[in-house]
């Protein structure tokens with residue numbers, strides 16, 4: 204059992220997803236995800252980021268290859284993976300389930316059939332952790348985009364997940380919204396959670412990443428320390444190297 208507990212968070216080998224229309228959306232992904240790291244998976248639109256996340260937690264079946272969670276195939280016990288790995292979806296609205304913010308956060312712990320006192324304590328702690336305590340009675344749909352992302356993170360915290368996968372967590376957020384998400388990422392890291400961020404907005408997260416993986420047309424083209432991966436070049440994979448120095452407004456162009 205001790206060996207099991209020490210196993211990698213995810214071990215992904217030759218993972219393929221072939222759709223009936225012939226689209227090979229995952230084309231043999233090989234990747235290890237450690238239990239104590241912040242891993243950023245970058246890739247352009249359509250590279251397979253969302254599909255990879257869904258496959259890792261058993262929401263989508265793979266066609267070939269294997270994904271092991273803590274040494275056990277995901278397909279064997281997807282429920283266990285989903286209890287351990289929280290998801291923050293690209294579309295924050297797709298994840299809202301409660302009539303109020305606190306009911307939304309309580310949904311997961313209730314499904315775990317925890318005692319009411321434990322649920323109440325977890326909801327209060329999660330609200331506090333993401334700074335949403337004053338919105339506890341608000342309807343989730345009325346929250347701003349940044350607040351909805353923090354609500355999703357609070358739900359993950361209340362579940363007691365050991366890892367979190369965030370799909371494009373910065374999409375549509377203003378600067379304070381990005382800061383709020385980054386603060387939540389930093390807190391999750393300092394409390395021993397593994398954090399996986401799927402994004403093409405490297406400039407917002409890379410300073411906080413232990414490793415950077417580049418996903419391109421359904422396979423991992425490079426993976427390693429962020430500076431080393433960027434040094435080898437990422438433009439060919441539709442990913443922009445964020446290490447720019449701007450001296451003037453004119454320098455801020457994204458066009459070469």
Ligand SMILES: Nc1ncnc2c1ncn2[C@@H]1O[C@H](COP(=O)(O)OP(=O)(O)OP(=O)(O)O)[C@@H](O)[C@H]1O
Nearest residue numbers: 222224226228246247248249250251252253254255
């Ligand atoms: N049901 C399906 N049938 C055929 N192709 C599909 C299906 N679902 C997804 N795909 C394809 O799989 C590929 C990967 O999609 P995915 O949503 O994982 O991309 P992504 O990297 O998350 O993109 P984005 O940055 O736009 O969110 C895309 O080319 C998409 O068109």
Ligand SMILES: [Mg+2]
Nearest residue numbers: 252253293370
């Ligand atoms: Mg996506």
